[in-house]
Amino acid sequence: MKKLLVTGSSGLIGSEVCIHFANLGWEIHGVDNNQREVFFGPQGNTRWNQNRLIDTLTNFIHHEIDIRDRQGVIEMIREVKPTAIVHTAAQPSHDRAAAIPFDDFDTNAVGTFNLLEATRRYSLEIPFVHMSTNKVYGDAPNEIRMNELEKRYDYADPEYAHGISESFRIDQTKHSLFGASKVSADISVQEYGRYFNMPTACLRGGCLTGPNHSGVELHGFLSYLIKCNLEEREYTVFGYKGKQVRDNIHSFDVARFIEEFINAPRIAEVYNLGGGKDNTCSILEAFDIISAISGKPMKYRYDETNRIGDHICYYSDLRKMKAHYPNWDITKSLHTTFEEIYSSWINRS
Numbered sequence: 001m002k003k004l005l006v007t008g009s010s011g012l013i014g015s016e017v018c019i020h021f022a023n024l025g026w027e028i029h030g031v032d033n034n035q036r037e038v039f040f041g042p043q044g045n046t047r048w049n050q051n052r053l054i055d056t057l058t059n060f061i062h063h064e065i066d067i068r069d070r071q072g073v074i075e076m077i078r079e080v081k082p083t084a085i086v087h088t089a090a091q092p093s094h095d096r097a098a099a100i101p102f103d104d105f106d107t108n109a110v111g112t113f114n115l116l117e118a119t120r121r122y123s124l125e126i127p128f129v130h131m132s133t134n135k136v137y138g139d140a141p142n143e144i145r146m147n148e149l150e151k152r153y154d155y156a157d158p159e160y161a162h163g164i165s166e167s168f169r170i171d172q173t174k175h176s177l178f179g180a181s182k183v184s185a186d187i188s189v190q191e192y193g194r195y196f197n198m199p200t201a202c203l204r205g206g207c208l209t210g211p212n213h214s215g216v217e218l219h220g221f222l223s224y225l226i227k228c229n230l231e232e233r234e235y236t237v238f239g240y241k242g243k244q245v246r247d248n249i250h251s252f253d254v255a256r257f258i259e260e261f262i263n264a265p266r267i268a269e270v271y272n273l274g275g276g277k278d279n280t281c282s283i284l285e286a287f288d289i290i291s292a293i294s295g296k297p298m299k300y301r302y303d304e305t306n307r308i309g310d311h312i313c314y315y316s317d318l319r320k321m322k323a324h325y326p327n328w329d330i331t332k333s334l335h336t337t338f339e340e341i342y343s344s345w346i347n348r349s
Contacts (some may be wrong), residue, residue: 002057005082006017007031007067007115008089010046012213012223013131013205015053016251017086022057024259025072026138029080031063031089031216035107039100048348050211051104061258066103067111084127084262094135094176094309101177105194107313108181111187116192116200124157124198127265129258130189130227133182134203134314138173142312152282153313163247163277166270176309188268193268193311201261203254206274208250209337222248222286226341229290234299241304242283247275247315250332250340269324274316279334312324 003020008014009030018028030053036044051061065072067089077085090096097104099191112130118126141164145156155161170183186202193200213223228235257273281289287298321328330341 002026002082002083003029003131005031005077006027007086007087008032008131009053009062010050011036011088012210012251013208013254014088015049015147015212015348016210016255017088018053018057018060020252020255020259021295022059026059026083028029028057028060029063029069029082030060031065031076033066035066035089035091039096039103039256040091048240053335054066061218061307065249067114068106070114070186072220073114074121077115077122078146081122082126084129085119086129086131086258087112088131090131091178091344093176097148097176097178097181098308101330104177105181105184108178109184111242112185113188116188120192120196120198124196125261126199128189128192128198128200129199130202130203131183132186132189132203132228133179134164134206134274134316135175135179136204137168138179139171139309139311140169140177141314143337144313146313148243151284151288152245154196154245155313162319163274163315164272165170165317166272166320174309179309185303190268190270197267199265200268201266203273204270204316205249205254206222206272206314207246207248208251208254209248209341211340212251212294213341221246222337222342225283225286226338227345229294229298230342231347232296232299234301235254237283237300237302237306237311240312242287242300242302244311245282245315246311247280247281248334248337249275249279249330250337257321257325257328257329259336260328264325266324269319271324272316273321274317275334276318279330279337281334288312289335290342292339293342
Protein backbone atom coordinates (compact mmCIF):
# COMPACT_ATOMS: atom_id res chain seq x y z
CA MET A 1 0.00 0.00 0.00
CA LYS A 2 1.22 3.50 -0.83
CA LYS A 3 2.02 5.67 2.18
CA LEU A 4 1.57 9.44 2.36
CA LEU A 5 3.22 11.50 5.10
CA VAL A 6 1.37 14.78 5.73
CA THR A 7 2.72 17.42 8.11
CA GLY A 8 0.17 19.82 9.56
CA SER A 9 -2.40 17.07 9.08
CA SER A 10 -4.95 18.67 11.41
CA GLY A 11 -4.94 21.96 9.52
CA LEU A 12 -7.07 23.02 6.59
CA ILE A 13 -4.92 21.79 3.69
CA GLY A 14 -3.30 18.94 5.59
CA SER A 15 -6.63 17.40 6.59
CA GLU A 16 -8.05 17.79 3.08
CA VAL A 17 -4.99 16.04 1.63
CA CYS A 18 -5.32 13.24 4.20
CA ILE A 19 -8.95 12.63 3.26
CA HIS A 20 -8.33 12.89 -0.47
CA PHE A 21 -5.50 10.35 -0.53
CA ALA A 22 -7.21 8.04 1.99
CA ASN A 23 -10.12 7.89 -0.45
CA LEU A 24 -7.61 6.86 -3.11
CA GLY A 25 -6.55 3.91 -0.96
CA TRP A 26 -3.33 5.31 0.52
CA GLU A 27 -2.17 4.72 4.09
CA ILE A 28 -1.98 8.18 5.71
CA HIS A 29 0.56 9.22 8.31
CA GLY A 30 -0.43 12.56 9.81
CA VAL A 31 2.05 14.73 11.69
CA ASP A 32 0.60 17.41 13.96
CA ASN A 33 1.10 18.64 17.53
CA ASN A 34 -1.67 21.29 17.59
CA GLN A 35 0.89 24.11 17.43
CA ARG A 36 -1.80 26.33 15.92
CA GLU A 37 -3.37 26.59 19.38
CA VAL A 38 0.00 27.73 20.77
CA PHE A 39 0.27 30.38 18.05
CA PHE A 40 -3.33 31.65 18.17
CA GLY A 41 -4.86 30.54 21.46
CA PRO A 42 -7.88 28.27 22.07
CA GLN A 43 -9.71 29.48 18.94
CA GLY A 44 -6.87 28.03 16.85
CA ASN A 45 -7.24 24.55 18.37
CA THR A 46 -7.24 21.81 15.70
CA ARG A 47 -7.70 18.73 17.88
CA TRP A 48 -11.29 18.48 16.64
CA ASN A 49 -9.94 17.95 13.14
CA GLN A 50 -7.36 15.42 14.31
CA ASN A 51 -10.11 13.44 16.07
CA ARG A 52 -12.28 13.64 12.96
CA LEU A 53 -9.51 12.07 10.86
CA ILE A 54 -8.89 9.33 13.45
CA ASP A 55 -12.62 8.56 13.66
CA THR A 56 -13.41 8.58 9.94
CA LEU A 57 -10.27 7.28 8.19
CA THR A 58 -9.51 3.62 8.83
CA ASN A 59 -6.03 3.93 7.32
CA PHE A 60 -4.93 7.06 9.25
CA ILE A 61 -2.04 7.02 11.73
CA HIS A 62 -1.34 10.11 13.85
CA HIS A 63 2.19 11.15 14.87
CA GLU A 64 2.50 13.73 17.66
CA ILE A 65 5.80 15.20 16.45
CA ASP A 66 7.06 18.77 16.23
CA ILE A 67 8.85 19.34 12.91
CA ARG A 68 11.48 21.36 14.81
CA ASP A 69 12.56 18.07 16.43
CA ARG A 70 15.30 17.21 13.95
CA GLN A 71 16.13 13.73 15.19
CA GLY A 72 12.47 12.88 15.65
CA VAL A 73 11.73 13.85 12.06
CA ILE A 74 14.67 11.84 10.71
CA GLU A 75 13.63 8.73 12.65
CA MET A 76 9.95 9.07 11.71
CA ILE A 77 10.61 9.26 7.96
CA ARG A 78 13.05 6.35 8.18
CA GLU A 79 10.46 4.25 10.03
CA VAL A 80 7.36 5.23 8.00
CA LYS A 81 9.09 4.87 4.60
CA PRO A 82 6.62 7.15 2.81
CA THR A 83 5.83 6.98 -0.88
CA ALA A 84 5.41 10.78 -0.94
CA ILE A 85 5.50 13.71 1.50
CA VAL A 86 3.18 16.71 1.64
CA HIS A 87 4.46 19.44 3.95
CA THR A 88 1.72 21.84 5.11
CA ALA A 89 2.83 22.52 8.71
CA ALA A 90 3.75 26.14 9.38
CA GLN A 91 3.47 29.22 11.52
CA PRO A 92 1.07 30.83 9.02
CA SER A 93 0.54 34.45 10.12
CA HIS A 94 2.68 37.38 9.03
CA ASP A 95 1.21 39.49 11.86
CA ARG A 96 2.01 36.89 14.53
CA ALA A 97 5.56 36.31 13.28
CA ALA A 98 6.85 39.65 14.58
CA ALA A 99 5.84 38.71 18.13
CA ILE A 100 7.39 35.21 17.97
CA PRO A 101 10.29 35.55 15.50
CA PHE A 102 12.29 32.53 16.75
CA ASP A 103 9.24 30.25 16.76
CA ASP A 104 8.28 31.50 13.32
CA PHE A 105 11.69 30.94 11.73
CA ASP A 106 12.36 27.66 13.51
CA THR A 107 8.99 26.29 12.40
CA ASN A 108 8.89 27.56 8.84
CA ALA A 109 12.53 27.58 7.77
CA VAL A 110 14.30 25.10 10.04
CA GLY A 111 11.34 22.71 10.22
CA THR A 112 11.19 22.55 6.43
CA PHE A 113 14.95 22.01 6.24
CA ASN A 114 14.68 19.16 8.77
CA LEU A 115 12.08 17.47 6.58
CA LEU A 116 14.09 17.96 3.39
CA GLU A 117 17.28 16.52 4.84
CA ALA A 118 15.41 13.62 6.43
CA THR A 119 13.80 12.91 3.07
CA ARG A 120 17.14 13.08 1.24
CA ARG A 121 18.67 10.60 3.70
CA TYR A 122 15.78 8.22 3.12
CA SER A 123 15.28 8.54 -0.64
CA LEU A 124 16.00 10.86 -3.55
CA GLU A 125 13.05 9.44 -5.48
CA ILE A 126 9.92 10.35 -3.51
CA PRO A 127 7.90 13.49 -4.33
CA PHE A 128 8.14 16.29 -1.74
CA VAL A 129 5.34 18.88 -1.97
CA HIS A 130 5.75 22.05 0.08
CA MET A 131 2.94 24.48 0.80
CA SER A 132 4.66 27.80 0.30
CA THR A 133 2.84 31.15 0.12
CA ASN A 134 2.34 34.15 -2.12
CA LYS A 135 3.98 36.17 0.68
CA VAL A 136 7.34 35.10 -0.78
CA TYR A 137 6.72 37.93 -3.27
CA GLY A 138 6.61 40.42 -0.39
CA ASP A 139 4.75 43.61 -1.17
CA ALA A 140 6.29 43.87 -4.66
CA PRO A 141 2.85 43.18 -6.25
CA ASN A 142 1.76 46.54 -4.80
CA GLU A 143 4.10 48.24 -7.29
CA ILE A 144 1.88 47.12 -10.19
CA ARG A 145 -0.28 49.89 -11.63
CA MET A 146 -3.83 49.56 -10.24
CA ASN A 147 -7.35 50.68 -11.04
CA GLU A 148 -9.53 51.62 -8.08
CA LEU A 149 -13.11 50.50 -8.66
CA GLU A 150 -16.20 50.93 -6.48
CA LYS A 151 -15.51 47.94 -4.23
CA ARG A 152 -12.14 46.58 -5.33
CA TYR A 153 -8.75 47.22 -6.81
CA ASP A 154 -7.56 45.47 -9.95
CA TYR A 155 -4.46 45.47 -12.13
CA ALA A 156 -4.33 48.23 -14.73
CA ASP A 157 -1.22 46.80 -16.40
CA PRO A 158 -2.26 44.34 -19.16
CA GLU A 159 0.86 42.25 -18.42
CA TYR A 160 -0.98 41.03 -15.32
CA ALA A 161 -4.38 40.41 -16.89
CA HIS A 162 -4.09 36.73 -15.85
CA GLY A 163 -2.54 37.50 -12.45
CA ILE A 164 0.89 37.02 -10.91
CA SER A 165 3.11 34.40 -12.56
CA GLU A 166 5.90 32.34 -11.00
CA SER A 167 8.54 34.55 -12.62
CA PHE A 168 7.59 37.52 -10.44
CA ARG A 169 10.51 38.71 -8.29
CA ILE A 170 10.81 37.71 -4.64
CA ASP A 171 13.65 39.97 -3.43
CA GLN A 172 14.24 43.68 -2.74
CA THR A 173 10.83 44.09 -1.15
CA LYS A 174 9.28 44.01 2.33
CA HIS A 175 7.95 40.56 3.24
CA SER A 176 7.17 40.56 6.98
CA LEU A 177 9.19 38.13 9.09
CA PHE A 178 6.72 35.40 8.15
CA GLY A 179 7.35 36.07 4.46
CA ALA A 180 11.09 35.94 5.05
CA SER A 181 10.94 32.58 6.85
CA LYS A 182 8.75 31.18 4.08
CA VAL A 183 11.18 32.47 1.41
CA SER A 184 13.93 30.53 3.17
CA ALA A 185 11.82 27.39 3.15
CA ASP A 186 10.77 27.92 -0.48
CA ILE A 187 14.35 28.35 -1.70
CA SER A 188 15.50 25.34 0.33
CA VAL A 189 12.85 23.13 -1.27
CA GLN A 190 13.94 24.31 -4.72
CA GLU A 191 17.61 23.79 -3.89
CA TYR A 192 17.16 20.24 -2.66
CA GLY A 193 15.34 19.59 -5.92
CA ARG A 194 18.02 21.08 -8.15
CA TYR A 195 21.12 20.08 -6.18
CA PHE A 196 20.08 16.51 -5.40
CA ASN A 197 17.76 16.00 -8.38
CA MET A 198 14.81 15.37 -6.05
CA PRO A 199 11.17 15.73 -7.21
CA THR A 200 10.05 18.79 -5.23
CA ALA A 201 7.34 21.40 -5.64
CA CYS A 202 6.71 24.75 -3.97
CA LEU A 203 3.02 25.67 -4.09
CA ARG A 204 2.79 29.41 -3.51
CA GLY A 205 -0.74 29.60 -2.20
CA GLY A 206 -3.11 32.51 -2.54
CA CYS A 207 -6.06 32.47 -0.15
CA LEU A 208 -6.37 28.78 0.67
CA THR A 209 -9.74 28.17 2.25
CA GLY A 210 -12.51 25.68 2.86
CA PRO A 211 -14.96 24.32 5.44
CA ASN A 212 -12.35 22.68 7.68
CA HIS A 213 -10.45 25.86 8.50
CA SER A 214 -10.07 27.00 12.12
CA GLY A 215 -10.02 30.62 10.97
CA VAL A 216 -8.80 33.31 13.37
CA GLU A 217 -8.25 37.05 12.92
CA LEU A 218 -4.53 36.68 12.23
CA HIS A 219 -4.90 33.83 9.75
CA GLY A 220 -7.73 32.40 7.68
CA PHE A 221 -9.29 35.51 6.16
CA LEU A 222 -12.41 34.03 4.57
CA SER A 223 -13.18 31.50 7.29
CA TYR A 224 -12.84 34.12 10.03
CA LEU A 225 -14.89 36.70 8.11
CA ILE A 226 -17.75 34.24 7.66
CA LYS A 227 -17.58 33.23 11.32
CA CYS A 228 -17.87 36.89 12.34
CA ASN A 229 -20.97 37.27 10.18
CA LEU A 230 -22.57 34.14 11.61
CA GLU A 231 -21.91 35.24 15.20
CA GLU A 232 -22.76 38.89 14.40
CA ARG A 233 -19.34 39.98 15.65
CA GLU A 234 -17.47 43.05 14.46
CA TYR A 235 -14.84 42.39 11.80
CA THR A 236 -11.86 44.73 11.51
CA VAL A 237 -10.78 45.84 8.04
CA PHE A 238 -7.10 46.81 7.98
CA GLY A 239 -6.33 49.43 5.35
CA TYR A 240 -6.86 49.81 1.60
CA LYS A 241 -10.53 50.78 2.16
CA GLY A 242 -11.51 47.12 2.29
CA LYS A 243 -10.93 46.96 -1.47
CA GLN A 244 -7.92 44.63 -1.26
CA VAL A 245 -8.42 41.59 -3.49
CA ARG A 246 -7.57 37.91 -2.97
CA ASP A 247 -8.06 34.82 -5.09
CA ASN A 248 -9.68 32.04 -3.10
CA ILE A 249 -9.06 28.36 -3.75
CA HIS A 250 -10.97 25.58 -2.04
CA SER A 251 -8.82 23.06 -0.17
CA PHE A 252 -10.30 20.25 -2.30
CA ASP A 253 -8.83 21.76 -5.46
CA VAL A 254 -5.48 22.13 -3.68
CA ALA A 255 -5.53 18.40 -2.82
CA ARG A 256 -6.43 17.55 -6.40
CA PHE A 257 -3.41 19.44 -7.73
CA ILE A 258 -1.13 17.73 -5.22
CA GLU A 259 -2.43 14.39 -6.48
CA GLU A 260 -1.58 15.42 -10.06
CA PHE A 261 1.95 16.42 -9.08
CA ILE A 262 2.62 13.23 -7.10
CA ASN A 263 1.40 11.13 -10.02
CA ALA A 264 3.75 12.93 -12.44
CA PRO A 265 6.40 14.72 -10.34
CA ARG A 266 8.90 17.24 -11.68
CA ILE A 267 12.21 18.53 -10.33
CA ALA A 268 12.27 21.78 -8.28
CA GLU A 269 9.05 23.21 -9.65
CA VAL A 270 7.22 26.30 -8.43
CA TYR A 271 3.50 26.95 -8.93
CA ASN A 272 1.27 29.86 -7.94
CA LEU A 273 -1.64 27.91 -6.51
CA GLY A 274 -4.75 30.02 -6.11
CA GLY A 275 -8.28 30.46 -7.30
CA GLY A 276 -7.27 32.63 -10.24
CA LYS A 277 -9.08 35.72 -11.43
CA ASP A 278 -12.51 34.05 -11.56
CA ASN A 279 -12.39 33.28 -7.83
CA THR A 280 -11.35 36.73 -6.61
CA CYS A 281 -13.14 39.01 -4.21
CA SER A 282 -12.32 42.05 -2.13
CA ILE A 283 -13.22 42.27 1.56
CA LEU A 284 -16.17 44.53 0.73
CA GLU A 285 -17.36 42.05 -1.90
CA ALA A 286 -16.94 39.20 0.58
CA PHE A 287 -19.23 41.10 2.97
CA ASP A 288 -21.89 41.26 0.27
CA ILE A 289 -21.61 37.56 -0.61
CA ILE A 290 -21.88 36.24 2.94
CA SER A 291 -24.66 38.66 3.87
CA ALA A 292 -26.68 37.40 0.90
CA ILE A 293 -26.15 33.81 2.08
CA SER A 294 -26.81 34.33 5.79
CA GLY A 295 -29.35 37.16 5.63
CA LYS A 296 -27.30 39.02 8.24
CA PRO A 297 -25.64 42.39 7.65
CA MET A 298 -21.87 42.47 8.18
CA LYS A 299 -20.70 44.39 11.22
CA TYR A 300 -17.27 45.89 10.76
CA ARG A 301 -14.93 48.68 11.70
CA TYR A 302 -12.19 50.25 9.59
CA ASP A 303 -8.58 50.66 10.69
CA GLU A 304 -6.74 52.75 8.10
CA THR A 305 -3.40 51.10 8.96
CA ASN A 306 -2.77 48.26 6.53
CA ARG A 307 -0.95 45.14 7.64
CA ILE A 308 2.79 45.05 6.95
CA GLY A 309 3.58 43.23 3.71
CA ASP A 310 -0.10 43.00 2.79
CA HIS A 311 -1.15 42.92 -0.86
CA ILE A 312 -3.48 45.52 -2.35
CA CYS A 313 -4.41 43.08 -5.09
CA TYR A 314 -3.19 39.55 -5.63
CA TYR A 315 -4.44 36.73 -7.77
CA SER A 316 -2.58 33.78 -9.25
CA ASP A 317 -1.81 33.21 -12.90
CA LEU A 318 -2.81 29.54 -13.28
CA ARG A 319 -1.55 29.03 -16.82
CA LYS A 320 1.68 27.22 -15.89
CA MET A 321 -0.20 24.80 -13.61
CA LYS A 322 -2.76 24.01 -16.30
CA ALA A 323 -0.06 23.61 -18.96
CA HIS A 324 1.92 21.12 -16.87
CA TYR A 325 -1.17 19.32 -15.56
CA PRO A 326 -4.00 19.73 -18.09
CA ASN A 327 -6.31 17.37 -16.15
CA TRP A 328 -6.42 19.90 -13.30
CA ASP A 329 -8.68 22.93 -13.04
CA ILE A 330 -10.74 24.81 -10.45
CA THR A 331 -13.90 22.84 -9.60
CA LYS A 332 -15.22 24.80 -6.60
CA SER A 333 -16.64 28.24 -7.43
CA LEU A 334 -16.28 31.20 -5.10
CA HIS A 335 -19.97 31.10 -4.12
CA THR A 336 -19.85 27.35 -3.43
CA THR A 337 -16.81 27.88 -1.22
CA PHE A 338 -18.63 30.57 0.79
CA GLU A 339 -21.64 28.29 1.26
CA GLU A 340 -19.55 25.34 2.42
CA ILE A 341 -17.61 27.43 4.97
CA TYR A 342 -20.85 28.97 6.26
CA SER A 343 -22.47 25.53 6.68
CA SER A 344 -19.38 24.21 8.45
CA TRP A 345 -19.42 27.01 11.05
CA ILE A 346 -23.14 26.41 11.66
CA ASN A 347 -22.51 22.71 12.25
CA ARG A 348 -19.69 23.51 14.68
CA SER A 349 -21.66 26.12 16.65
